[in-house]
Amino acid sequence: MSEQRNHRTDHGDHGDVSAAWEALVATARRTVTDGLVVGTSGNVSVRVGDLVLVTPSGVPYDRLTPDDVTGVDLDGRQVLGTLVPTSELPLHLAVYETTDATAVVHTHAVHATAVSTLVEELPLVHYMAAALGGPVRVAPYATYGSAELARNALRALDGRTGCLLRNHGTLTHGTGLDQAYDRTAQLEWMCRLWLTASSVPHLTPTLLTPDQLTEATEKLRDYGQRA
Template structure:
């Protein structure tokens, strides 16, 4: 009987209705908003695998809905995630949705959500970006898209994954930036939407790839942009794209 009572409590804590849809009770967040956000989070996580930015479950994704941060659960292949697996915490890290344990990199995600206007965070182990993180303390200005991340992309000093120390190193590297490299580890970016955070990750990996390719040519040194050229690009990027 004790086991049966615990299972019932777990289901209640998970916030699942009879259709298996995630709920966040008492937090001012409509259930359908959470369900849509979870679906988008899962799609983004699967995209990191499809695009080769992570292997297996090595990356993680989060999105904020009200005061709840939905996150990928630790150690679960993304293609197995369903609406009933929705996992969420509050800004203190207390689990408020689901029974699966949140990502081991929760300290990094929460540090960003607590200190910036981020609504979404994407962390990957992208190959080229991770390689760059072992070589330099800052990604050289190989392309003007560095401006889309706020300026030269810094490398956060190494610390063990999932630790407060790593989160602190990351926050320093993210000062006035929307993305950084994590030494001997990978990338992390944030944005106002999952699409924006993901696009910044993809751009960071692409720039890292370009720099590594250019640096590998014997007898040649890549031409880099000057701070002034980057500033000019940043100004033009402010009006890039369609206006609504």
């Protein structure tokens, strides 16, 4: 597991917090629009210094306004807002405590959740597994919102930026909300791909070898535009 990071002690200025909250709400709404969650399931967080903004518990994302900003410190003490933070707060804080992530996305995506009930690790059906650090593991089941779930997720995330939560959903993190969300979407897509391919009678999907995944990992380092 990654070693514990030294955290900054600032909470950012008002402008930073307002912009981060706006981006968080937009990302949360996107999880609904893209079918990764239903209703108020799933949750999103973003870190601004030592402040963690999180979606509140049980509030439809389309009802959230700038006045609903909800934030806690790294120990989970609420320092902004009056709405109760997401019940999965321990899960989010555990990721921030052990990684350099600045954003976390948790969903109940259908295909990913289905896969979490079938295997211990998502089969290497596509090279985009490299974007998540390697084969995606499934964290053992634990009650939602529990410290046990957070511990299980951290073990599954060791060396990875995403994992599946058994009979529950997905968890991804990144250096920003866009990256964390993209990893969630890629994970759901890979799970759908594997379920589709493995459902064909009398045929078995071919899988990538570790060497092929390593090669893809190296190639992805240079993917995209350069400044």
